[in-house]
Amino acid sequence: MLVNILILNNKINKVNNEMEKYETMIGLEVHMQINTKSKIFCECSTDFGCQPNSNTCVICTSQPGALPLLNKQAIEAVVKTGLALNCKINVASNFSRKQYFYPDLPKNYQITQFSLPLCYNGTLKFIYKDKEKIINIQRIHLEEDAGKLIHKDNYSLLDLNRAGIGLMELVTSPELHSAEESFIFLNTLKDIVEYLATSQCNMEQGQMRCDVNISIRQVNQQTLGTKVEIKNLNSISAVQDAINYEYARQIKTLTDGGKVVQETRAWDSKLNITKSTRPKENCLDYRYFTEPNLIPLNLNDTLITKLYKEIPELPYLRKQRFMVSYQLNAYDASYLTSTKLLADYYEKAVKFSKNNKIAPKLLANWIATELISKLNVSKLNIDKSPVTSENLAKLIDLIISGKISGKIAKQIFVEMYKTSIDPVTLINKMNMKQISNESIIIALCNESIKENSKAAFEFQTGKVKAIDYIVGTVMKKSKGKANPQLVVKIIKELLKNSVNKI
Amino acid sequence: MIKKCEFNNIAFLSRIYVNEQEVNKYITDLNKMVTAVNILQEVNTDNVIPTTHMTSMRNIWRQDTVKSSTNSVKKILFNNAPEAENCFYKIRKVLNI
Incomplete structure (x- = not known):
């Protein structure tokens, strides 16, 4: 028994030692659905959850002779995102065709950008283990989404509602080193893009998807190891799991004396493993060429300046300001700035309140506990809250001035949530005024x-x-x-x- | 010059079936085209701005508005499909990747 444990411990130590010898290099390709009402090359709606194939037309089903009509808003969204991520902008840009056969792509080519992406050479900053980390963004380009396939036993079903929705694809340099870092990178990116409102990044609806390029190399080695691409990742936690799995798999392959093969692997979220996929084509060649049916772009300074001015205060800076202006701790400030809607709601309430010393902290507590838990139960976003920021501020002021106790305030709050009536009216109506006589x-x-x-x-x-x-x-x-x-x-x-x- | 293995790969990627007798004919034709392009390649283009389109027009775009195609158009599109199930196009099984 003891001998067995010793052998096992040795094995574990050996694996741990091996792991220390290697470092992981991770590059991400993030696809985000652009927040437009209509598709990128036709006027079909981008609404999610509609009857299959109801949002289709001659253009997005690729009928012969149908020509694409570019949506200006999609260009603006990508450029704005690029500007917020410190990218350079290719003002002169165009589209290309990427050719491959797959049933979710009715034209047999995807309209995308190749040599002249709208944005390039950007950066994204985030905090990891109390240190600032900067990841380079190689490019952000615009392309069209493909349709959705549902696989049955002996056949597949195709819904083209998603085909032709605008996508921005962001490619990072291989500078991330762990699943945890990638997780923070993606969350930071998601927060920024949500603030910009250029994508809703709703992962459940497939609005944000990610491919991971991962390789390992010995510490101090200069060249990159053999890269493996993992596809089929539709949640940030799946990205984390896939990286952890693949990292361990590659180390084991090398320590067992094998070689990592350059290939595409798919993430199996049921088994929590990556699987080698049969290569789609024996030698992949997308035969890119310039899309002749779309006129090139030449974006002028006025448009770029306008987009730059539209960029709101971004989450990181807003958090810092909340900590200074409202005396909030880092946790509260982080939470309240996690979405723009939440931060806007909070800030509006603070402005409505007549007390600027105690109210900011009390409002933060009430929003994070009472309000959010109720909104979660009724599955409502903060912008649809039955309790307006103005009414919540009034309630907090009543507590601060001693007109009602915290306990009574909670009862009134329940009624406010039900009826959307302001607290003063409710106190009189419910005969809840505090007795101080x-x-x-x-x-x-x-x-x-x-x-x-x-x-x-x-x-x-x-x-x-x-x-x-x-x-x-x-x-x-x-x-x-x-x-x-x-x-x-x-x-x-x-x-x-x-x-x-x- | 295009070799037979390259030709077969292009044919496969384009999903075009070419029988053995046709292969040599097409390779000869394609190589004539490559020769023509090679002649063009000799022209000095150092001071020529790369061009992708023969028009000076730029920024042809539309505003982000929704306009659904009519039900009759959708019906025609749908009826064109060889097979359907509920509102989906029914197709041969494909690899899920």
């Missing part, structure tokens, strides 16, 4: 002390906690409306006086 509270306290004479005696003889029973009774009698601080103060005074009388 001393004579009423004194009366309630006297009654409660009489009813809890044992607790009163215990308090007077030194058992401090016994006061809670009396406070509880007062709160019950006032239906939670008595100002709790005032109640405690008055009970203490009353009990002190009665001790003196004794």
Whole structure:
């Protein structure tokens, strides 16, 4: 037994030692569906979840003689994304045909960009293990999406609703070194693109997809190892899992004396492994040539400047500003700036509030707990919140000014969420106004002390906690409306006086 | 000059079936074209701006508006397909990659 454990430990140590000898080089190709109402070369809708093949026309089904009509908004979205990622822009650009046969591509070629991508040489900055890391972006180009295939046992079904939706493809240099780094890169990219509103990046709807190029090499080796491409990754966590699997597989191949073969592998999300795919064609040659049916582009400075000015404050900077301006901690600031809609909602609420010292923190707490949990249950986005930022600010102001207790505020909040009515109206309607009238509270306290004479005696003889029973009774009698601080103060005074009388 | 193996690969990629008798004829034809292009290659183009289109027009685009094709057009498109199932085009099984 002991010997077995020793052998096992040795094996593990050996693998760990081997792992330290190698470093991983990862490059990502990220496809993001461009946020336009119509497809890139025709006026069909890009709506998701429609009846199959209902958003199709002569152009996106590639009928002979149909000519593409370029959507200007798609160009603008790619250029804006490029500018936000510090890319250079190819103002003179054009489209190319990439030829291959696959049933989801009815023309037998994809219109894409080849030698002149709209954007090139950009960077994306993110924080990894408390250090700033910069990844180079080689290019971002514009292309059309393919249709969707559903594979059955003996046949396949084709839906061309997705065929022709605009896609931007972003290619990084092979500078990422781990699954974790790739995960942060993709999330940072997703946040930026969502802020720009150039893609919704909804992974469940396939709006963001990723191919991974991964190779390993010995530490200190200058040249790159043999590259393996992994396709079929439709979630950020699948990217992470696939990288971890492939990294271990390649190291094992090399330590076993084998060679890593350059190939395309598909991620099997059920088995959590990558599988070699049969090569589509014996020698892949896309025979690119310039698309003759689309006139070249020559983007002028006015358009580029306009797009540049439209770039909003991006998540990283906004987070820093939230921490300084609203005295939030890094966690809260990160959370609140994770989407533009959420950050906008919060900031609007802060502006509405009359208190700029305590309100920012209280609002952050209320949004992150009460509001978001309710929105999650009703599957609503923050911009569709029944409680407007203005009404939430009013509620927070009522708590700060002591007009209502936190407990009552929660009850009112539930009603606000149900009815969208403002808190002041609701307080009057629900008769929830806090009782701060001393004579009423004194009366309630006297009654409660009489009813809890044992607790009163215990308090007077030194058992401090016994006061809670009396406070509880007062709160019950006032239906939670008595100002709790005032109640405690008055009970203490009353009990002190009665001790003196004794 | 195009070799037989290159020709067969191009034919495969283009999904064009060529029988053995035709191969040599096509290779000869294609090589005549390559010779013609090689003559063009001799021209000095150092001071010529690369051109992809014979027009000086630029930026021909449309605004992002949705206009569905009519139901009758969609019906014609759909009826053109050899096979269908529900609203999908039904096709031969393809490798899922």
